[in-house]
Amino acid sequence: MKDILTKVNRNDGMTVPDGYFEDFAKRMAASLPQQEWEKPEPKVLPRSIWQRMRPYVYLAAMFMGVWCMMKMFDLMRTDSYGLSIENDPVLTAAIENDHFINDYFINEGDVDDYQLMEDLYQTGFDPTEYDEMLNEDSSDTAASMPDSPEFPLSEI
Template identity: 35%
Template sequence: MSQTDVMKQEKSEILDRIGKDSGFKTPEGYFDEFNSRMTAMLPDVEITKVDEKPSLWVTVRPYLYMAAMFAGVWCMMKVFTGFKQNISTEQRVSEIATGIYMDNNADEFIMSGGASDYDIMTYEDSVMMDTEIEP
């Protein structure tokens, strides 16, 4: 819609009758006098020089920082998952070794009185469970 069409749409009978003269007036030569007076009364200010166009480095810097941040997060995740995998492998070897040792030496350990009644019951339950699960 053109500016003229909008103006036509906004027409008001009352406003048309009154017209656009508000009846406000200013003293003769007011603006010339004001401009001179205003310019003369401006206090001293310090103007900081503004760079019109930021340098390439200033423009690119935030994107580089963001890219570095994502790269850092990715590296940390990579290191963390790799470390976790190593740990779990070592743990598994250790657990297997402990299991074999326990299986071989459990009877000897129990007989020597090194285990409490509760330990013995738990051990027997686990042996029974293993037996049930085995096909």
Template identity: 30%
Template sequence: MDTKINKLEEIDKTKNPFKVPENYFAQFNQEIMDRLPEKEIVVPEPVSMWDRAKPWVYLAAMFVGLYITINFLMKTPGNDNMTENQIASQQTLSGSYENTDNYWSTVQITEEEFYQYLEEQLVDDSYFDYMYHQYYLN
């Protein structure tokens, strides 16, 4: 064990045992670049007009498909190519009112007829008696 310690003491501590070759760092980049393989320069291919427009065409096709699907699902059966006005006029002519949403817009009635109808309903359904607390016993 003494031999190892003696050898360490023999080393001159004022002198640095490690040396770097002269101009090593000045030429370092150039040496690394010389060792690398040659890189091929790839010319980018030009982008065609179709490749640029393709996402927009797909987006438009999606919205058209969505529109057609919604129209197909919302279509009432039996009235394929008729608008609401055509359906209302056909119902008025035929006298059948399957769609009650448009019924009151096509009825022609005077104010007097309307009040007469309400009065008949009140009397027939005994609401008149109920409102005025008049009950008739039979």
């Protein structure tokens, strides 16, 4: 029972030719594709100016975005300097004037054009200054405004 295969004289066909495994490693290495670590190092091209400056441009854009966002938050505050009425002397004077509030906001339907012009003259309105200002701006506005029946350009 010790050498059962020799007793049976069984040959299973699993044999290799003589000297097959002597140069097996060399033949196997030659038949395999080139490995990743054996590839030559790729040639590195020099970076362009934009590729070098791009991180700094992106950083500057990010900071500008943060600054704009903070500016908007500052303008939306109720105690913001730019949006408060107390910082505008003309609006403050108009709101403090009871005559102005009563005539132009509460009873706005009772004010006619003549009364409005009289009030403007009493406060120091000079129509010649307005005409001069309108004549200076009329060349710019006349070119940009379309001529329509409601607002003819000849009356400007």
